[in-house]
Amino acid sequence: MFDSIGDMPLHPLVVHAVVVGAPLAALLGFLFAVPRLRAWARWPLGVVAVGAFAAAVVAKESGEGLQRSLGITPGTPTIGPLIARHSMLATQLLVVLAAYGVLAVLSALVVGRGGAGVVRVVDRVLPALLVVVGVLVLVWCFRVGDAGSRAVWNPTGTQTY
Structure with a gap:
């Protein structure tokens, strides 16, 4: 189901949605943490975070499908590991994206909704958690992409760029 579109593998196409969506979700979380930008970033944050998670699910499933169709196992020489x-x-x-998506939607729904002049604990804690988990999203997005690109473009480790 998640192997291809026509004769093209789906995985290299859909990973681009994660590569764009995950950092964009993190950026929106950083903006949401700034109180004066919160109203602007509120709903885009929730939508993009959930979309990035959905794209990551499709990317993971399509990657496993591509791996099966190519017959790659962990024991396959060079590329398997x-x-x-x-x-x-x-x-x-x-x-990490699932946790971020939950935090993003929860933040969009409850942060800053306490009424005029009321600052609640959640108004401080949830944005701080968004920033921390947003940094994790960026780091893991880089690590996954780096590992995948090394497997495809430099599996022997002999190329220097």
């Missing part, structure tokens, strides 16, 4: 590492990091990114 690299793909296994990429897959492990992608699973971790999925967990």
Whole structure:
């Protein structure tokens, strides 16, 4: 189901949605943490965070489908361990994006909704958590992409760029 579109593998196409969506969600979380930008970033944050998570689910499933169709296992010489590492990091990114999506939607729904002049604990804690988990999103997005690109473009580690 998640293997291809026509004769093209789906994975290299859909990863671009994660590469754009995850950092954009993190950026919107950073903007949401600034009280005067909160109203502007509120709903885009929730929508983009959920969309990035959905794209990551499709990317992970399509990557596993591509791996199966190519017959790559962790024991496959040279590329097998690299793909296994990429897959492990992608699973971790999925967990981080799920947590970020929950935080983003929860923040959009409850932060700053306490009435005029009321500053609640959640108005400080949730934006701070968004920033911390947003940094994790950026770091894991980089790590997953780096592992995947090394597996595809430099599996022997002999190229220097």
